[in-house]
Amino acid sequence: MRDEATAFVPGHVTGFFSAHPAEDPTIAGSRGAGLTLSDGVEVTVRPTNDAASTVVLDGTDVTVDPVETVLETLGVTARVEAESAVPIGAGFGVSGAMALGTALAANRAFDRALSTNELVTIAHGAEVTAGTGLGDVVAQAHGGIPIRLEPGGPHENELDSIPDRSRVEYVSFGQLSTADVLSGDTDALDAAGERALARVVGEPTLESFAVASRQFAREAGLLTDRVADAIEDVATVDGEASMAMLGETVFALGTGLSDAGYDPAVCETHSAGATLR
Amino acid sequence: MRDEATAFVPGHVTGFFSAHPAEDPTIAGSRGAGLTLSDGVEVTVRPTNDAASTVVLDGTDVTVDPVETVLETLGVTARVEAESAVPIGAGFGVSGAMALGTALAANRAFDRALSTNELVTIAHGAEVTAGTGLGDVVAQAHGGIPIRLEPGGPHENELDSIPDRSRVEYVSFGQLSTADVLSGDTDALDAAGERALARVVGEPTLESFAVASRQFAREAGLLTDRVADAIEDVATVDGEASMAMLGETVFALGTGLSDAGYDPAVCETHSAGATLR
Numbered sequence: 149m150r151d152e153a154t155a156f157v158p159g160h161v162t163g164f165f166s167a168h169p170a171e172d173p174t175i176a177g178s179r180g181a182g183l184t185l186s187d188g189v190e191v192t193v194r195p196t197n198d199a200a201s202t203v204v205l206d207g208t209d210v211t212v213d214p215v216e217t218v219l220e221t222l223g224v225t226a227r228v229e230a231e232s233a234v235p236i237g238a239g240f241g242v243s244g245a246m247a248l249g250t251a252l253a254a255n256r257a258f259d260r261a262l263s264t265n266e267l268v269t270i271a272h273g274a275e276v277t278a279g280t281g282l283g284d285v286v287a288q289a290h291g292g293i294p295i296r297l298e299p300g301g302p303h304e305n306e307l308d309s310i311p312d313r314s315r316v317e318y319v320s321f322g323q324l325s326t327a328d329v330l331s332g333d334t335d336a337l338d339a340a341g342e343r344a345l346a347r348v349v350g351e352p353t354l355e356s357f358a359v360a361s362r363q364f365a366r367e368a369g370l371l372t373d374r375v376a377d378a379i380e381d382v383a384t385v386d387g388e389a390s391m392a393m394l395g396e397t398v399f400a401l402g403t404g405l406s407d408a409g410y411d412p413a414v415c416e417t418h419s420a421g422a423t424l425r
Numbered sequence: 426m427r428d429e430a431t432a433f434v435p436g437h438v439t440g441f442f443s444a445h446p447a448e449d450p451t452i453a454g455s456r457g458a459g460l461t462l463s464d465g466v467e468v469t470v471r472p473t474n475d476a477a478s479t480v481v482l483d484g485t486d487v488t489v490d491p492v493e494t495v496l497e498t499l500g501v502t503a504r505v506e507a508e509s510a511v512p513i514g515a516g517f518g519v520s521g522a523m524a525l526g527t528a529l530a531a532n533r534a535f536d537r538a539l540s541t542n543e544l545v546t547i548a549h550g551a552e553v554t555a556g557t558g559l560g561d562v563v564a565q566a567h568g569g570i571p572i573r574l575e576p577g578g579p580h581e582n583e584l585d586s587i588p589d590r591s592r593v594e595y596v597s598f599g600q601l602s603t604a605d606v607l608s609g610d611t612d613a614l615d616a617a618g619e620r621a622l623a624r625v626v627g628e629p630t631l632e633s634f635a636v637a638s639r640q641f642a643r644e645a646g647l648l649t650d651r652v653a654d655a656i657e658d659v660a661t662v663d664g665e666a667s668m669a670m671l672g673e674t675v676f677a678l679g680t681g682l683s684d685a686g687y688d689p690a691v692c693e694t695h696s697a698g699a700t701l702r
Contacts, residue, residue: 252588255588256588256589261628261629261630262588262629263572263585263586263587263588263626263629264569264585264586264587264588264629265585265586267588291697291698292541292697292698292700295540302585308540308541308542308579309540309541309542310540310541311529311532311533311539311540311541311544311701312533312701313700313701349540351538352538352539352540352541353538419697419698419700420568420569420696420697420698421568421569421696421697423569423590423696424588424589424590
């Protein structure tokens with residue numbers, strides 16, 4: 149056993165998706181595509197002898213169900229400290245990042261000797277079971293600009309990616325609950341997600357990803373006024389922007405948001421998946 | 426069309442493998458495991474109007490069959506300039522890196538709008554057809570410490586990885602011909618490769634990778650005297666080293682070779698797969 153281990157997990161903004169529930173959480177998931185971000189979450193795991201594990205996010209004690217599930221699955225008790233460079237609950241995959249980062253760091257801290265696919269499966273299943281996400285974990289394990297062709301954990305899914313990179317800007321106006329959206333009727337959303345995926349599979353470029361994402365956000369009825377206005381503002385200066393699923397967040401390629409007069413956070417697509425520090 | 430595009434592809438040292446030939450080069454390949462390296466190959470593709478493509482490696486005109494095949498498959502004529510930070514022909518996957526880097530950079534330079542999997546399939550197939558490698562391309566597209574569970578291109582294969590990272594040292598004494606080894610009887614080699622893979626799948630750690638690789642090198646009868654001596658020297662100082670398949674090259678984890686008195690090149694495992702610059 150080591151004193152501690154730390155993992156970095158990139159943030160992930162989903163541009164579009166369709167939900168694919170299943171009894172088995174390692175088979176359930178989503179199709180879709182998104183950007184993994186150089187802004188992400190750093191997760192440190194320290195083995196403890198306490199009766200229960202504790203989880204701290206940006207200095208505050210929190211309860212994050214997927215993280216608890218990952219620790220229980222690995223059979224360990226630990227103090228988990230996460231620092232997030234991206235907003236919480238705003239469509240950046242923070243819960244997925246915490247689950248995956250915990251799996252990677254705990255595997256190392258406790259010398260569990262599991263493979264990457266095994267750890268991703270555990271984190272993905274924990275996230276799906278908690279209802280906090282359907283595709284962030286596998287995307288965050290992959291890095292780059294992943295296209296999720298088939299849902300599920302690494303033993304079930306099929307991934308491709310857009311062979312490109314980009315500066316990414318984002319502004320976040322607030323939170324949306326993934327669980328609330330996913331617990332409603334998702335038929336229109338799913339159909340819009342499948343159309344967007346077909347477009348990006350036919351032309352796997354950043355431009356077609358941005359166009360497909362905007363069309364999805366409109367068709368799925370998820371745009372808020374503030375998000376719609378910001379996307380429109382970026383379009384006015386010939387930029388490419390869309391909404392992060394699921395948060396009241398706008399992301400833009402290149403300098404779209406700054407060109408439109410916003411004061412965005414700035415990062416890049418992240419070429420690697422989650423890694424130990 | 427752009428003036429040029431540049432891709433970086435990590436080097437890849439295979440620790441052990443078994444060969445899996447097939448009629449279809451996108452199905453053929455190898456099982457095994459290796460380290461992708463932060464030392465790699467940078468490939469720049471410039472569209473030209475010349476009658477034929479030209480390929481330059483470290484300033485010298487060369488003929489690299491997989492690169493020609495990739496350009497022909499994409500239907501383009503270009504000047505390809507590659508700079509390698511790793512030795513040529515010594516087990517670092519330079520031919521695979523050149524094929525994959527050419528595919529990624531040409532796709533961008535010529536706006537071909539293919540997906541990552543499509544480009545990796547083209548590069549893998551070109552490398553297998555040329556007989557210059559069986560698994561480097563898919564490993565180099567993946568990054569990290571890939572375990573190739575099933576052979577073939579991305580639509581056929583199955584990959585996992587060791588969730589760790591390491592400083593890597595290497596010394597190279599000379600070249601070995603991949604084509605010569607693969608054209609001989611590979612039964613003993615294949616059996617040794619399958620045993621090594623079973624060991625690493627059972628315990629996917631860097632230590633078990635090093636042990637499995639050494640056992641494979643011995644059992645497959647590929648050790649040269651200089652390589653065997655260097656591995657033994659590293660073992661004497663409690664280090665972990667093995668032979669890069671296929672080259673007269675020794676790689677070590679951490680500071681194994683320097684501790685043993687060698688003057689190695691030093692790099693790290695590379696957490697990302699091949700990327701555009």
